[in-house]
Structure formats: structure tokens, C-alpha cells
Amino acid sequence: MNDVTITLLQYSPLTLFFAVILLSYLLEDLAIITASVAAAQGVMTVPMALLSIFVGIASGDVGLYALGVWARKWRRLRGLLLTKPSVRLIRKKLRANPVSNLFLIRFVPGLRFVGFCLSGFFRVGLRAFLPAVLLATALWTAVVFTLVYQLGEIEWIHSNLSWGLIPVVLILLYGVNRFAGNKLKEKAVCTD
Numbered sequence: 001m002n003d004v005t006i007t008l009l010q011y012s013p014l015t016l017f018f019a020v021i022l023l024s025y026l027l028e029d030l031a032i033i034t035a036s037v038a039a040a041q042g043v044m045t046v047p048m049a050l051l052s053i054f055v056g057i058a059s060g061d062v063g064l065y066a067l068g069v070w071a072r073k074w075r076r077l078r079g080l081l082l083t084k085p086s087v088r089l090i091r092k093k094l095r096a097n098p099v100s101n102l103f104l105i106r107f108v109p110g111l112r113f114v115g116f117c118l119s120g121f122f123r124v125g126l127r128a129f130l131p132a133v134l135l136a137t138a139l140w141t142a143v144v145f146t147l148v149y150q151l152g153e154i155e156w157i158h159s160n161l162s163w164g165l166i167p168v169v170l171i172l173l174y175g176v177n178r179f180a181g182n183k184l185k186e187k188a189v190c191t192d
Contacts, residue, residue, distance in 0.1 A: 016044055017052045024056025025063075028112075029177075031056055032144045033169045039145075040152025041162065053141050061116050061133045068120025081121070091122045098128035106136035109177035144173070 016038065024031035035049035044052075071077055081087045094101055098119070105115035119129055148169050151157055157165060 013044065013048060017048055020044075020049065020052035021056035021059070024053060025060050028057050028060070029144070029173050030166070030170055032141060033148050033166050033173070036145045036148035037152050037163060037165050040149050040165075046149070050141065050145060053145065054137060057137050057141060058134055061112070061137065062130075064113060064116035065120035065126075065129055065133075068117035069123070070120075071117065072121050072123070087118075090118060094119060094122055094124050098124045099132040102129060102132035103136045106133065106140055 020031055020035045020038075023034060032053050035044060035053050038044040039046045039049040082091075094115075102115070102119060102124070105111045116133070148165070151169070152165055161168070
């Protein structure tokens with residue numbers, strides 16, 4: 001066991017649970033990766049790690065929705081946003097097919113903050129918002145967690161890289177997100 005693992009094992013599981021939730025409010029991907037490595041290192045159980053990530057990300061998404069609802073109270077902001085043709089187009093798309101659009105927003109890099117805030121701002125119903133966001137969050141969390149956990153279970157990585165897997169996977173995930181974001185932008189430009 002290395003020093004980081006020994007240190008983290010001194011904390012209660014409940015403390016680690018809430019630490020992952022708080023980390024997810026700052027950086028979702030880092031929280032998923034950290035909880036995955038913590039589970040692979042035996043610091044957290046797999047169910048506790050998954051639950052803490054899910055609770056953190058889902059509650060953060062609901063918080064963004066609430067932020068959008070709250071922002072609607074500012075008359076100037078409402079006037080500014082609702083007069084822009086691009087924002088009206090987004091409102092139309094979110095209202096026409098909220099479940100599939102919200103599901104897609106979860107997986108497209110850079111859209112979560114804006115998409116979920118605008119969902120609240122445009123009063124997309126919670127009956128559409130919650131199931132789409134919860135299902136997409138569960139899927140995203142399960143896929144990334146499983147991949148990182150499986151990497152952390154490889155004996156060489158477990159013994160030699162250990163907690164160093166966090167920055168490696170974070171950089172890799174950042175690169176994949178940038179590549180995917182650029183491809184989506186290219187596709188959007190080509191189809192206009």
C-alpha cells in the first residue's frame with residue numbers, strides 16, 4: 001500500500017463519500033476518475049464510489065437547472081436572451097424534444113452548464129428534465145467509472161502507477177473531449 005492509500009483509509013467512508021460529491025461540483029470528470037481509482041485501490045467500495053459520483057453530478061445538474069430558473073427573474077437578462085435568434089432556436093429545440101436534447105447535452109463537451117441552465121431558464125418541465133438527466137448521468141458515470149476502474153485493476157498499473165492514474169486519465173479524457181468537441185463544431189459548420 002502506498003502513502004496516499006494509507007492516508008485516505010484513515011478517513012471515514014462517509015467523509016470520502018461527501019468529498020467525492022463536493023469534488024463533482026468542481027470537476028465532474030475528475031470526481032469520476034478519483035472515485036474509480038479510490039475504489040480500485042480499496043479506499044472506497046465500488047457501490048459507495050458510484051453512488052457518490054451519481055449523487056454529486058445529478059444534484060449539480062439540478063442546481064444548474066435551479067440557477068436558470070432563478071436567472072429568469074432578472075428582467076434585463078430575460079430581455080437580452082429572448083431577443084437573440086440563436087437563443088430562441090435553442091429554446092425551440094429544448095421545448096420540442098427535451099428528453100433527447102438533454103440526454104445529448106450530457107455527452108457533448110462544453111454544453112452541460114449552458115444547456116442545463118437554459119433548461120431552467122426556459123422552464124423545460126422537470127418531468128422531462130429529471131429522467132433525461134438522471135439516465136444520461138447514470139450512463140456516463142457507469143461507462144467512465146468502469147473503464148477507469150478496470151485500468152486501475154491491472155496489476156502493473158495498480159502497483160506502479162496507482163494514484164498517478166488520475167492525471168493520466170484526466171489528460172486523456174480532456175483530449176478526447178477536445179477532439180469530439182472540434183469534430184462536432186466541424187459538423188455543425190458543414191451542415192449550416
